[in-house]
Amino acid sequence: MxxxxxxxxxxxxxxxxxxxxxxxxxxxxxPTAVIDAIAQAYRAGFGNVTGAFPASRRAELIVRECRQAVADLVGGVPEGVVLGQNMTTLTYRFSQALAATWRPGDEIVLSRLDHDANVRPWVQAAARAGAAVRWAEIDAASGELPADQYGALVGERTRLVAVTAASNALGTRPDVPAIAARAHAVGALVYVDGVHATPHGPTDVAALGADFYATSAYKWSGPHIGAVIAAPSLLETLRPDKLAPSPDAVPGRFETGTSPFGDLAGVTAAVEHLAGLDPAATGTRRARxxxxxxxxxxxxxxxxxxxxxxxxxxxxxxxxxxxxxxxxxxxxxxxxxxxxxxxxxxxxxxxxxxxxxxxxxxxxxxxxxxxxxxxxxxxxxxxxxxxxxxxxxxxxxxxxx
Missing domain, CATH: 3.90.1150.10 (Aspartate Aminotransferase, domain 1)
Structure with missing residues (x-):
């Protein structure tokens, strides 16, 4: 085009x-479309979810549409889209939930390339669980994160590999599929920071091999909302801390407090905006x-x-x-x-x-x-x-x- x-x-x-x-x-x-979508949500009025009145149903529709939009953006399913304040907050939440299954002697593999939001939550969770941290190193001259080093880093006690899909400083795009394949060969989970990658090209979480994929809407023309995308069946295996009366079904069990419904409407509008960058694009929203x-x-x-x-x-x-x-x-x-x-x-x-x-x-x-x-x-x-x-x-x- x-x-x-x-x-x-x-x-x-x-x-x-x-x-x-x-x-x-x-x-x-x-963009104006996102600003207008947020403003319109407030003009129309919404209540909290699960209510018996129309304003509550409007909020529920906003949430459903937002989950579907994020799923379309990255190639997931809406039932696996967890929404939250930002990527850092959500990663801390998932690190705590995942680390509950770790035992002394277990290992996690992190990378020196990553934003600290995909490093420190895991380091701190590992310390509490007694798990060891192993490091994938970057080549300082090229800025690359060589994938072949993971052969020596990942082993039978590896429980998690956390890696970025693109460096927010150097721009490096590591070979995430190769890294994920090595992790999956020993039964480890893969948590991919997609915050910097998502705005800069098509995303397919399955092709990446990401068990968890994190992204932030304000990096792709949306409001300050974060999301983590995973298979619903995987989310079912995790039990995060939550309030007793709050939803227990996934993905809601990972979302604390009342959502900023107006901003969620803006997320959907941002995805629509991205889908229309090429006026010749046709087909489903995912295809566009x-x-x-x-x-x-x-x-x-x-x-x-x-x-x-x-x-x-x-x-x-x-x-x-x-x-x-x-x-x-x-x-x-x-x-x-x-x-x-x-x-x-x-x-x-x-x-x-x-x-x-x-x-x-x-x-x-x-x-x-x-x-x-x-x-x-x-x-x-x-x-x-x-x-x-x-x-x-x-x-x-x-x-x-």
């Missing part, structure tokens, strides 16, 4: 402020999502090639990692300037980027930048255009030169 970037950008009111939003890895802007997100990925990587090439040509700019498969995300430093100074310089020129460790705590330690301010992160999503790239490159060139 010819990616209609003008139409896509027009859907995002925030983009009219004159800034280049290259901070999508920390959270995307919101696969087509549209493939088109978005190709568009992002095309412009990212220019971004990375431009940075590589600059004296004094250090780029961390060069993975073979990656999202449109770059992590770099400029000699003579702290990452925060670079971010502030760019912000003065209306270019939004992030600086610091970006919660890639283990990875920035391996790279040797965690204790010196981390680095600068810039990334493209489907609403960025070439002018955003050029503005970043011009500003960094001025600073580096």
């Amino acid at each position: 010819v990616f209609d970037i003008a139409t896509i950008r027009a859907a995002y009111p925030a983009l009219t402020d004159g800034y280049a939003y290259l901070d999508g890895a920390a959270g995307t802007q919101t 999502l696969l087509t549209s997100l493939a088109a978005a990925e190709a568009y992002e990587l095309e412009h990212f090639a220019a971004l990375r090439e431009g940075l590589e040509k600059m004296d004094g700019v250090t780029i961390y990692g060069r993975p073979a498969r990656h999202t449109a995300t770059v992590y770099f430093n400029v000699a003579g300037h702290t990452p925060r100074q670079v971010a502030e310089y760019l912000a003065e020129r209306r270019v939004n980027v992030w600086s610091g460790h970006n919660y890639a705590w283990e990875a920035t330690g391996v790279l040797g930048v965690r204790d010196t301010g981390g680095a600068v992160r810039a990334g493209l999503v489907h609403y960025n255009d070439r002018s955003d790239v050029d503005r970043l490159l011009d500003a960094v060139a001025q600073l580096a030169g």
